[in-house]
Amino acid sequence: MPRVCPLNVSGKTCEIVQRSGSVRDFPDVKILECLNCGVTFHESDLSHKVNYPAGTMNAWQPAKYISTPVPDEDDKRRGDFFRRLFPRNRSEIQVLDFGSGKGNLLFELKDEFDVEGIEIDLEARISSQKLGFTVYESLDHLEKLGKKFDVISLIHVIEHIYQPIEILKRLSNLLKQSGSLIIETPNADDALLTKYECKEFQNWTYWSHHPILYNYIGMHNLLQAANLKIISNESVQRYNLANHMYWLSNGKPGGHTFWKATFPGEINELYKSALFDENSNDTIFVRVSK
Numbered sequence: 001m002p003r004v005c006p007l008n009v010s011g012k013t014c015e016i017v018q019r020s021g022s023v024r025d026f027p028d029v030k031i032l033e034c035l036n037c038g039v040t041f042h043e044s045d046l047s048h049k050v051n052y053p054a055g056t057m058n059a060w061q062p063a064k065y066i067s068t069p070v071p072d073e074d075d076k077r078r079g080d081f082f083r084r085l086f087p088r089n090r091s092e093i094q095v096l097d098f099g100s101g102k103g104n105l106l107f108e109l110k111d112e113f114d115v116e117g118i119e120i121d122l123e124a125r126i127s128s129q130k131l132g133f134t135v136y137e138s139l140d141h142l143e144k145l146g147k148k149f150d151v152i153s154l155i156h157v158i159e160h161i162y163q164p165i166e167i168l169k170r171l172s173n174l175l176k177q178s179g180s181l182i183i184e185t186p187n188a189d190d191a192l193l194t195k196y197e198c199k200e201f202q203n204w205t206y207w208s209h210h211p212i213l214y215n216y217i218g219m220h221n222l223l224q225a226a227n228l229k230i231i232s233n234e235s236v237q238r239y240n241l242a243n244h245m246y247w248l249s250n251g252k253p254g255g256h257t258f259w260k261a262t263f264p265g266e267i268n269e270l271y272k273s274a275l276f277d278e279n280s281n282d283t284i285f286v287r288v289s290k
Contacts, residue, residue, distance in 0.1 A: 003043060005034040006162070006212050009225040012036050018043075021193070021202030031206050033188075038218030040188040046208045047162055052120045057160075057209050071108045074238060078155065078184070079108040081234065085151075085287075086113075096142075096149045098171060099157035100135055103128035118142060139170060149174055153182040158222075159210045168226035172290050180231060180289045188213035191280040192247055200251030216279050219286060228288040236283040237272040 005014040019031040023042060030043040050056055071079070086093050090112040097105050100117025102124050109115050110133070117135040119125040128135045136142045152171050161167050171181060192201040206213075214222060223230060239256050241263045246255020263271075275281040 003032065003041065003045065005037050005039065006041050007034065007037040007039045007165075007218065007221055007225070009037060009165075009221050019193075019202075020197060020199065021206055023206050023208055024204055025208050027203065031202075034218075037221050038188070038215045039221075040206075040213040040215075040218075041211060042206075042208075046211065049208050052160075052209075053122050055121055055123055057121065071104050075104045075108045077236070078105060078153075081182075081285075082109060082113065082151070093151065094147075094149045094176075096152045096174065098139075098152055098154050099160070100124075100128060100133075103131060103133055103135070105153065105155060106133050106135075107131070139167070142174070143170065147174065148176045148179070150176055150179050151182060152179070153184075155182075155184045156186070158183055158185050159213055162211055164212065164222055165225045168222070168228060172226065172228060175290060178289075180287050181228065182285075182287050183219075184236070184283060184285045185219070186210070186213055187215060187280070187282055187284050188218065189215040189280050190282045191275055191278075192244060192282075195278070195280050196244070196248060198247050198251070201247050204253070214284065216284065219284050223286075223288055228290060231287045231289050234285040234287070235276050235279075235281050236285045237275055237281040238283050240268045241271045242268075 005016060008014055014037060015035040016032050017035060019033045019040060021031050023029040023031070023046070026046060026049070029046065031040060032043050033040045091114060093113050095109060095113045095115045097115065097117045100106055100119045103117065106115045106117055106128060115133065117128060117133060118139060119128065119135050120138060125135050125137060152174060158164055168181070175181070192198045193205065242259035243253070243256035246252065246259055272281065
């Protein structure tokens with residue numbers, strides 16, 4: 001029998017359908033979608049297969065925590081967003097990165113902002129702590145300290161969480177009165193999944209550690225259920241036209257590197273704009289407040 005919708009906040013009886021594709025590391029598990037609530041999720045509960053503190057998130061690609069993180073283009077993009085958001089007095093801005101991983105965003109912001117993290121993956125947390133960052137082992141631990149933050153970021157984290165409404169409510173309680181949450185997450189209506197119906201991508205992108213994916217309707221419903229409101233929507237397309245063409249012709253990732261010079265920048269910008277217009281870009285990026 002189909003699982004119950006994990007969000008179920010639309011006020012209607014959820015209409016659940018099967019999506020094309022399967023879970024990458026458990027290919028027998030199918031993908032379901034709630035047409036009312038805007039979420040995509042696994043047919044079977046895989047929570048017993050996931051152990052974040054022990055590092056199962058990196059089982060398919062073992063983590064290699066180097067002494068100093070090297071921020072990539074995405075880290076720099078996020079850092080630039082923080083800098084635009086706070087053009088002055090940045091050293092007074094207290095930032096909490098929830099699910100800080102190996103510390104890339106902390107490293108990107110450290111020279112300008114007051115940054116701390118939460119990371120339950122033991123190896124990742126220790127790696128960040130060795131770099132001098134304050135990184136807490138759990139939300140429970142931080143809540144007991146009574147600290148408040150100007151910004152709490154969840155960068156590719158909300159899709160990992162089985163109780164997203166509860167976690168967002170708890171995090172909002174850690175915000176200062178004028179504070180905000182920044183959420184970045186994969187878009188469940190990514191063009192490769194929906195517009196192009198790329199079978200190889202449909203069988204690759206779904207993953208045991210991503211129990212819930214959201215489209216824009218799903219993100220709106222989630223935030224509304226958590227008593228949060230969207231301040232700004234900064235839609236992102238992380239991967240370019242070359243990446244999509246490579247997936248469609250070869251059924252593999254990497255086209256943004258292998259075919260990097262194939263499509264001029266202007267064409268990529270037009271392509272991104274078209275995806276944004278259809279809400280089929282690959283990444284949702286929103287800033288929200290209480």
